[in-house]
Amino acid sequence: MAAEDPAFAEWLAARQGTLLRxxxxxxxxxxxxxxxxxxxxxxLYLAWxxxxxxxxxxxxxRRVIINEHNSLWRRPWKKREVVADELPExxxxxxxxxxxEVAAVWTAVRALPPRQRAVxxxxxxxxxxxxxxxxxxxxSAGTVKSQASRALATLRDRLGSAFDLEDLA
Amino acid sequence: xxxxxxxxxxxxLQASSDAMADxxxxxxxxxxxAHAIRRRRRxxxxxxxxxLVAAIAIPVTLISQDFGNQGAPAPATSTSPSPADPTTPSExxxxxxETPETPDDPNAVAAALEQxxxxxxxxxxxxxxxxxxxxxxxxxxxxxxxxxxxxxxxxHGGPLLVTNEGEIAGSTLSQYDASGAxxxxxxxxxxxxxxxxxxxxxxxxxxxDGNGEIHAGIxxxxxxxxxxxxTGDATYVTPIGFANTGELVYMAAIDEGPVVMxxxxxxxxxxxxxxxxxxxxxxxxxxxxxxxxxxxxTTGAVIDLAxxxxxxxxxxxxxxxxxxxxxxxxxxxxxxxxxPIAILDAETGDVVAEFDLLTDHGVGYSxxxxxxxxxxxxxxxxxxxxxxxxxxxxxxxxxxxxADGSVERASEVGSAxxxxxxxx
Numbered sequence: 001m002a003a004e005d006p007a008f009a010e011w012l013a014a015r016q017g018t019l020l021r022x023x024x025x026x027x028x029x030x031x032x033x034x035x036x037x038x039x040x041x042x043x044l045y046l047a048w049x050x051x052x053x054x055x056x057x058x059x060x061x062r063r064v065i066i067n068e069h070n071s072l073w074r075r076p077w078k079k080r081e082v083v084a085d086e087l088p089e090x091x092x093x094x095x096x097x098x099x100x101e102v103a104a105v106w107t108a109v110r111a112l113p114p115r116q117r118a119v120x121x122x123x124x125x126x127x128x129x130x131x132x133x134x135x136x137x138x139x140s141a142g143t144v145k146s147q148a149s150r151a152l153a154t155l156r157d158r159l160g161s162a163f164d165l166e167d168l169a
Numbered sequence: 170x171x172x173x174x175x176x177x178x179x180x181x182l183q184a185s186s187d188a189m190a191d192x193x194x195x196x197x198x199x200x201x202x203a204h205a206i207r208r209r210r211r212x213x214x215x216x217x218x219x220x221l222v223a224a225i226a227i228p229v230t231l232i233s234q235d236f237g238n239q240g241a242p243a244p245a246t247s248t249s250p251s252p253a254d255p256t257t258p259s260e261x262x263x264x265x266x267e268t269p270e271t272p273d274d275p276n277a278v279a280a281a282l283e284q285x286x287x288x289x290x291x292x293x294x295x296x297x298x299x300x301x302x303x304x305x306x307x308x309x310x311x312x313x314x315x316x317x318x319x320x321x322x323x324x325h326g327g328p329l330l331v332t333n334e335g336e337i338a339g340s341t342l343s344q345y346d347a348s349g350a351x352x353x354x355x356x357x358x359x360x361x362x363x364x365x366x367x368x369x370x371x372x373x374x375x376x377x378d379g380n381g382e383i384h385a386g387i388x389x390x391x392x393x394x395x396x397x398x399x400t401g402d403a404t405y406v407t408p409i410g411f412a413n414t415g416e417l418v419y420m421a422a423i424d425e426g427p428v429v430m431x432x433x434x435x436x437x438x439x440x441x442x443x444x445x446x447x448x449x450x451x452x453x454x455x456x457x458x459x460x461x462x463x464x465x466x467t468t469g470a471v472i473d474l475a476x477x478x479x480x481x482x483x484x485x486x487x488x489x490x491x492x493x494x495x496x497x498x499x500x501x502x503x504x505x506x507x508x509p510i511a512i513l514d515a516e517t518g519d520v521v522a523e524f525d526l527l528t529d530h531g532v533g534y535s536x537x538x539x540x541x542x543x544x545x546x547x548x549x550x551x552x553x554x555x556x557x558x559x560x561x562x563x564x565x566x567x568x569x570x571x572a573d574g575s576v577e578r579a580s581e582v583g584s585a586x587x588x589x590x591x592x593x
Contacts, residue, residue: 009196016194021186030188038194042202105181114404114422124175125182155178 008048011057012041018058023065025121028110032069040064062126062136066118108158116151119144275557278531279564279582282554285530288569288577293543294590296321301328312349316341319538320359322370322591325352325392329372331359342372352392357381360537362408362417363388363591365452365493370591371417373406381406385417385434396434409457410450410490410593412474418450418457429459431474443472443479448488451515452593453495456480458488458515467504471515481518489536491515493593494545497572507533510540510550512572522574530576531555532566541592546572549579551587 019040024033040061044051051060109120115137122133130148134141294304296318301309303323311318311328319340320331327346340359344352357374364370371385381400386392400406403421409429411417416431418441429447432438441447445462455475461468461482470482487508489499492515500511502523509525526532532552534540539551553565567579567587580587 012194012196012199017189020189020192020194024189025182025186030192033189034192034194037192038199038202041194041199042206045199045203046206101177102181102184105178106185109182109185113402120178121182124179125186127179 005045005048007052008045011052015058015061016041019061019065022062022121022126023069025109025125026065026114026118027069028117036065036068039068059132059136062122063138066136069114069118104159105155108155111158112151112154116147116154119147120151120155123148273556275531275554275563278554278556282530282532282564282566282578282582285568286577287581288579291543291549291567291579291587291589293541293549293592294321294323296330296588296590297585312343312345312351314343318588320361320591321588322361322363322372322388324370324386324388325390327352329361331357331361333359342374358405358407360407360409361591362410362419362450363593364411365413365495365593367593369411369415371408371411371419373400373408373419383408383417383419383432383434398432398434398438409447411452412450412457413452413455414474416474418447418474420447429457441472441474441477443477444470449490449498450474450593451491451495451498454515456491456495456515458491458498460487469500471498471518480516483513483518486511487536488513489540490542490593492542492545496545497521499540499542499548501536507555508536510534510548510570512546512548512570521572522570524570524574524576526550526552526568527555530568532568538589539587541589543569543579549589551589 016037019037020033023036023040024030027033027036043064044057044061047060051057109117112120118137119133122128122136123130128136130141130144133144137144139147291302292304295302296311299311301311301321301323303309309328311321311330314330314332316332318330319333322329325344325346327344327349329342329344332341332343340357341354342357343354346352355374355376357372360372362371368388369385370388371383373381373383375381381403383398383400383406384395385398386395398417400421403423405422407420409418409420412431414433416433418429418431421428421430427445429441429444430438431441441457443461444457444459447457447459449458451457451471455473456471457474458469458471461470461479467487468482468484469486469488470479471488472479483500485503487501489501491498495515497512498515500513500518500520501508502511503509507527509523509527511523512521513519514521526534530552531554533555534550534552541549543549548570550568550570551565552568553563555563557563562584564582565585565587566582569577569579
């Protein structure tokens, strides 16, 4: 282990914001996001020497978040946060677009099945390529395409007229 | 990403993620969690620090003639592996204390464990050191794998092994026949459910697109008559157990959260909406143990599956599996880790016997894979020395906890990593 590794501390300080935000977008719940991000950081800490040497630290952290979220229910009595329909108390600040537009999109994204939501988050928030998403989710590029296509079709269906998403690919 | 709609979507995600703008990860908490993860990995002694400590080193080939080694189960002194235990200090060997000086002293804890009475070896099917051990004492050398074996069952005339490839990969179920040939391999849930009488088992598997199915088959069969239930949008499914109606109770993770379901593999699955999670099914009396979905905090409960009504509940407790005869149910007291284990009266929830393994013996355990019913009134618990840093090894030992409150060892203290075959 990279005990008290300053490089890890530096990485965590620099990247924890993105880690927490990605976790939140994946799970839709603030407390679960904190748990996911901390678990990802802890596992990364344990594997720091190996992962940092490969230079794919962020990718590893994203994979842990996605996999941890997928396996959130493995433990029968692990304390869980149930995703609610309401928006979080900690609201967003949006100076350029009406909050109700953002809220509508976020509500629609949160309603997507988890794998489709993960694809959307990785594509449109993390700005990953199809290949990078496929690697993160451990699926084929074709699966990423099909999941993205289904997700966008759902978003168009739910938001099309209200949010002008007809031109999504 | 020049598409205006895509930019809107990106913007909405960025804005929504501002919910975490004031969140912060504490480096100390990350270290603590990392140490806890490492400690669990280092169950057992004598394995290299860089290795997956819990991994089972499995011999190269399945030697079919090994299966058939006859004889009654040998006592723990011979069935449990007994590699040299480099962590056992010579001082403790010469003058072991009666009790641990403190649970914080791993050497003293290990030495005190050695002083517990040693009973028979485990009387349930299990895997240890790359060998499948049947309850009747017959053994089979398992196929080679570098992965960590986290589950094992007997199906299709051979071992069904569950392995975890690494830190972030899911679980792989690999079915072998008696000759050692791999019959099939799928991704899925490491938990395999089995009926009370041991005749039916069920597992959950997914394909590359994430489409899941529950499969249920005859445990002694060759895969014939396998029933399949698709699990739709559920992202993760955990088979729990069979009711006396033949229904399988399972947990499913769906967008709205965890749900408990039951399926007869013919009609639409039904929701067991009294519970938000399930941990055991009493196939004799048609009861389910789990957690209630209402109220603050944890409330363990046993419900009647037919009426979906709680029979009793126990705030602050988590529940585990029912004894094979349905008389008892395992209880875990509180949200601490490791929690005290109790044998509860399944009819009333009253505590029959309670064991605080950390306080009394300085050991921890895995509640979801390390606690099984050996018979109708005794539990086997795969425990490991809790104390020590992540740089140290954590010797393990099987403990037998009885409804009369007694505790004995069912193995030597050492580096073995025990995986139990599914139990009701």
